[in-house]
Amino acid sequence: MAAHMTPDEFRRAGYAVVDWIADYWSTLGERPVTSQDPPGAVAAALPPTPPERGEPVDAVLADLDALVTPGLTHWQHPGFFGYFPANTSGPSVLGDMVSSALGVQGMLWATGPACTELETVMLDWLAELMDLPRRFRSTGAGGGVIQDSASSATLVATLAALHRASKGRWRVDGLDRRYRAYTSTQGHSSIEKAARVAGLGAEGVRAVGVDPASQAMDPTALRAAIEADLAAGDVPAIVVATVGTTSTTAVDPLPEIGAICAEYGVWLHVDAAYAGAAAVCPELRWAHAGLERADSYCFDPHKWLLTGFDCDAFWVADRAELVEALTVMPEYLRNAASESGAVIDYRDWQVPLGRRFRALKLWFVLRWYGAEGLRAHIRSGVALADRFAARVAEDDRFELAAAHPFSLVCFRLVAGDEASAELLRRVNDTGRVHLTHTRVAGRYTLRLAVGSPSSTEAHVDEAWQLLSGAADELLAP
Amino acid sequence: MAAHMTPDEFRRAGYAVVDWIADYWSTLGERPVTSQDPPGAVAAALPPTPPERGEPVDAVLADLDALVTPGLTHWQHPGFFGYFPANTSGPSVLGDMVSSALGVQGMLWATGPACTELETVMLDWLAELMDLPRRFRSTGAGGGVIQDSASSATLVATLAALHRASKGRWRVDGLDRRYRAYTSTQGHSSIEKAARVAGLGAEGVRAVGVDPASQAMDPTALRAAIEADLAAGDVPAIVVATVGTTSTTAVDPLPEIGAICAEYGVWLHVDAAYAGAAAVCPELRWAHAGLERADSYCFDPHKWLLTGFDCDAFWVADRAELVEALTVMPEYLRNAASESGAVIDYRDWQVPLGRRFRALKLWFVLRWYGAEGLRAHIRSGVALADRFAARVAEDDRFELAAAHPFSLVCFRLVAGDEASAELLRRVNDTGRVHLTHTRVAGRYTLRLAVGSPSSTEAHVDEAWQLLSGAADELLAP
Structure with a gap:
């Protein structure tokens, strides 16, 4: 019969999960940002009923790799520029671990x-x-x-x-x-x-x-x-x-x-x-x-x-x-x-x-980064957005759709809504980046939102190269 | 300037937090279930403003021990019998760690x-x-x-x-x-x-x-x-x-x-x-x-x-x-x-x-325990409640206030509301257990709710001994 996990069993399994997390973060940039699997693929891969007997943590981690992570949208990916960022960080995860354990x-x-x-x-x-x-x-x-x-x-x-x-x-x-x-x-x-x-x-x-x-x-x-x-x-x-x-x-x-x-x-x-x-x-x-x-x-x-x-x-x-x-x-x-x-x-x-106890993750973040670390993170996001917006502004095929005072850039193809929507599809289909869209004054508009601590100039430049390349194909006579 | 935590820094700090958790759970039974500090004690011990420069995780863990855990109600304590249980478990914490990291x-x-x-x-x-x-x-x-x-x-x-x-x-x-x-x-x-x-x-x-x-x-x-x-x-x-x-x-x-x-x-x-x-x-x-x-x-x-x-x-x-x-x-x-x-x-x-991504903790729990492990946990809670209720029923100074089909026992002193309220205060003041109260048909009633995976017969027996001993003092002529 499966028994409660002892503190020592937790210690061993906890190390394994910490390793899993460090490995996940280290390899995140190499994964596709989004899954290409059709609806139902993950559910179909799971057993229809829970196990009668308990299983070791290793078995669950193996299925996490085999079944779950390939079916995810990776919000912490350096090429994730969709919606608004919803980023975490090492210290936040540590604070959350303590919170989970204190219960x-x-x-x-x-x-x-x-x-x-x-x-x-x-x-x-x-x-x-x-x-x-x-x-x-x-x-x-x-x-x-x-x-x-x-x-x-x-x-x-x-x-x-x-x-x-x-x-x-x-x-x-x-x-x-x-x-x-x-x-x-x-x-x-x-x-x-x-x-x-x-x-x-x-x-x-x-x-x-x-x-x-x-x-x-x-x-x-x-x-x-x-x-x-x-x-x-x-x-x-x-x-x-x-x-x-x-x-x-x-x-x-x-x-x-x-x-x-x-x-x-x-x-x-x-x-x-x-x-x-x-x-x-x-x-x-x-x-x-x-x-x-x-x-x-x-x-x-x-x-x-x-x-x-x-x-x-x-x-x-x-x-x-x-x-x-x-x-x-x-x-x-x-x-x-x-x-x-x-x-x-x-x-x-x-x-x-x-x-x-959600204040713990905030406490860990504020102390790890300090005020200067947080300011540096915000400034980095604004600078990356500026860098990307400058590329857009320099290219006659594109136009900026709004001001970009923070880390979101709204832009579109001058060629119109259909071309812009098709551009978004093609770029997202590469699996290298993920952008989303909106409408500004009725016009279809792409959004690139920067926020991940792992996003660098190289990632923003890659996003621009993918967009520019897709525009080349799309607008070719 | 504080930089983002690297995966390797996370690995090292993550091990330390896992150790902290295992140690916390191992020593939980020795701590007072609740804090005796007056309102404001924790807040007064914290700096009024966030740090300008980042600090290492070790410093936060040291303050966690010095400032935070002494000021907590320990819901996972084996002597916590208050409200309804809100228990976690090793596999649940592991699933939550993965969820936090995937973001x-x-x-x-x-x-x-x-x-x-x-x-x-x-x-x-x-x-x-x-x-x-x-x-x-x-x-x-x-x-x-x-x-x-x-x-x-x-x-x-x-x-x-x-x-x-x-x-x-x-x-x-x-x-x-x-x-x-x-x-x-x-x-x-x-x-x-x-x-x-x-x-x-x-x-x-x-x-x-x-x-x-x-x-x-x-x-x-x-x-x-x-x-x-x-x-x-x-x-x-x-x-x-x-x-x-x-x-x-x-x-x-x-x-x-x-x-x-x-x-x-x-x-x-x-x-x-x-x-x-x-x-x-x-x-x-x-x-x-x-x-x-x-x-x-x-x-x-x-x-x-x-x-x-x-x-x-x-x-x-x-x-x-x-x-x-x-x-x-x-x-x-x-x-x-x-x-x-x-x-x-x-x-x-x-x-x-x-x-x-809250389904992860559920997945980890259902797989670690299996159906038979979960049934064993529920049955253990019911059996512990039965054991405690039998002690209450055998003692003429006490009475059961309601049926106890699950793991909650409602009981009180026959001597009345004031005596029952005073009994609760005295027993909780020992720091060894924590019970709460309600009113049943207007009468002040103590509640003992079992649920922690760490609560055993010894803990329930201790609760009874504390109650019985306090009743001896309280009802002495």
Whole structure:
């Protein structure tokens, strides 16, 4: 009969897994970035039922190599330029290993005091590192928490906003009238999803127009949308502004948007999921101008700050308001520490009850890299994007589709949508790089997003050579 | 300047962390289960700002020992008997290490085909292992997915139920009338929270009465509540029945509840967060009788099935209905595989967009233990609970407060609430064990929940000796 793994068995198997990881990372650049297998290939290779008797770890690692890794999209690959980066790093994995082994469930301060307190301090460290407004620090009325993703941060902000907009009735009465959420046409799909989850429906989200050149929210259009809803008797509850939109990394004008939110008493949430990390560099903090008016803010260390998914950093200016919206206290969770009011119970800052010790990976990353290491990583990404954009700009067959203030470059073939889509297919089919697409003002646009610690000038240059070569073939008369 | 960690640096540091973990697990039984430090002690010991220059991993591990672990509640401790277990195991940690290192973001099939397919197969494996109704298998119209927690499973079920109850209008129009959710007075707090998140408010949740002896939902009271709401013009949307309530592991009568749900066309979600794992043993499957009427079901492998948090296994009978409720498809996520309709995109089965490769830890656990190893673990927990309950039953000063069909024993001093609360304080203050409390029919009740792979007869006997000894002191004339 299979028994529990002893600490010594774990030690031996753990070394083997560490070796497996080091080997995987060392050989990653030689693998195809994506799998070419058809849907169902991996499932078909697995037994339909679990084994009756236990098996050794070696057998699982062998199948990992034979069945699983060939069927993956390799997000840590130096040629992965799709979506936004979701990069991890050695220190992040080490921190996560400790977290997995401790197996702490930090729903309450009492169920993991150090889990809670390290998290509060790490979020204060990040706020310091990025020079976020003082109101978000835990030393005042605000504070930070780790959410699994920016989706969940937006949802939590939406719920707190509904509670405020209902004057505190939402918790008990639910949605008693029509509440409205606002974001730009370029806001992330998770904003609509959060509104849907909260019961507002797709109709409850106003897609505010953008400036055609910058793709940033038009504050005049925001004001008009709010006024129209007020005239209809609806209640404007939340504006979600974006620093670094998903399509093109456009930056909404926070000073103007913040002033409008203040005027109408609407909650302002700022979603900087990808681009927020840039604020570790003073020269990129312009993107956060006006943030002092926000009620909540988030960015994802799991995107561009070398901390493995999931790690969204979410701050509120008034933690009491958030907790009031979300708390439920059954008898079996009552404890002296919570009742003292002197502690943070992070279950009241999120939707799920349970939570892992995610602050550890952030702690390992911040200490391994130090502030200067993180700044160097961000600057490297910006420089690689600049380098790539310069190639695009020099080639008459291509055009840049948007500004590239961070590490995302949006570009396309002048020849049009079909040619651009075909170009993307051909380049991705090489297996050497992986790019994704979007539409900018209706036009099919390729996106190259840099973020991996293993991506170098050579990888970005290779991406350009593949694109340029494919364009040669595609556009040949 | 701190640079990225190389694979060889990771190899060396990884070995050190593996050693740290093996040592931690080896010495866990000697540590106090909980910290005695006051709130703020850990935070005060940490620097207020992040380091400017990077530091070696050794320095972080030293602080882990000096600052963090002394401030923890040790959930993996053999003397941890609080709440419900949230246990991990060696193979689970190994699987999580691989997941952290791969850093796959499995939001779409296309962004991690093997991530998606291994998850679908693992959920089918679990369904087979537990003999769940065929309708939940992915080979039919149903299928399973990993949620972070039972809280999120309940939320997702609530959303799908609202979509169904609104006849498909909820997605677009939001909540257009008053919808109602039903659970027993013993249902978990996450049910009220899910309803609140979904916009129903606390008023939207009907707390249905229970049979005083069994603490299980009274189907007659459920029918009456539904009828009353219908008479008031409200729409019954979802019933959440519980297999293994948090207070006492009561099992709601699924056959009767399922018949009522079918009669009124109400979504039935079954929350078996803790007790569901017992179904790996045929002799404990009685608790799932009637489950074939459920629209959705969940249990937590991260509670009693040796898989580290977070891993809630959630199934639906009709996956198309769930996806229709939750999908949003922006241009930047469009891809050929999704449009073919031949693949599962798990982002549409959950609230957040992003997701980790959590099926790996489940795969490692199911293969290391095999079905027989998992059955042995569950049986060991039941036997330890029986052993402890026998001690309680033999002592006239104590009484059992509820049946103990699984691995939770509810008990109290006959002398009353104050004595029982004081007994809990004294026993927990020893640092050797950690128990929590609840109220059963208004009376203060202690809970001893077994689940750790390291808990043995000796640990349960020690818990009893501590309780019995403290009772001697407390009840001395």
